[in-house]
Amino acid sequence: MTPTNELRLLPWSTPDGKPCYLSTDENGGPLSRLADRTEAAQLSAGAELLEHAEEVLTDAQAEPDDLRLLAADLAGTLQDVLRVAMSRGHRLPTPDPAVERQAEGPSLPAASFG
Template sequence: MNELRLLPWSTPDGKPCFLSTDENGGPLSRLADRAEAAQLDAGADLLEHATEVLTDDQTEPDDLRLLAADLTDTLRHVLRVAMSRGHRLPTPDPSVPREDEGPHLPAAAFG
């Protein structure tokens, strides 16, 4: 199946980039995988830094604005990775029961 993969970067004017290939693990796919991993790692690092900045009583307003801009940019990257990976997940067939599904309880069972 030849699905378009949303790549973890965009064009210089901000438009999304896509990869069309049947080759799983091809060179461009591997490059995109590494870029996604780097974006997620950067997000984790920034989250740790944000926690430090937000708990520091001496943080200046300019530092908070910079942090907000960095967090916004990183969130944009992480959402792109999530969308790309979500589109590549197989769509479950609702007529086939999943083995990991337990009994279903009615909503009333939860009060």
């Protein structure tokens, strides 16, 4: 199995909103470790915001301004979490098709299942 992408999408963007990438042969270099810590912080913040969102959404007294702020915070956090997911997904190894076929086992026609 080989990585699907040699560049790592970093969990931040440039000031003008463009993605940042890291090209290195080191998995544990200083910038990689910073990116790992940043991703962990973003995921933790997302979990905390989700708990807060559940509280706000069940509060019948929540004001429209509170809901708008919550929606904006959720959108920003979702953007961070999607970037983490994309980055981690690109770093997954590409499965070898021959090995994948072996793991599937025998194939049966649909008629075999009645």
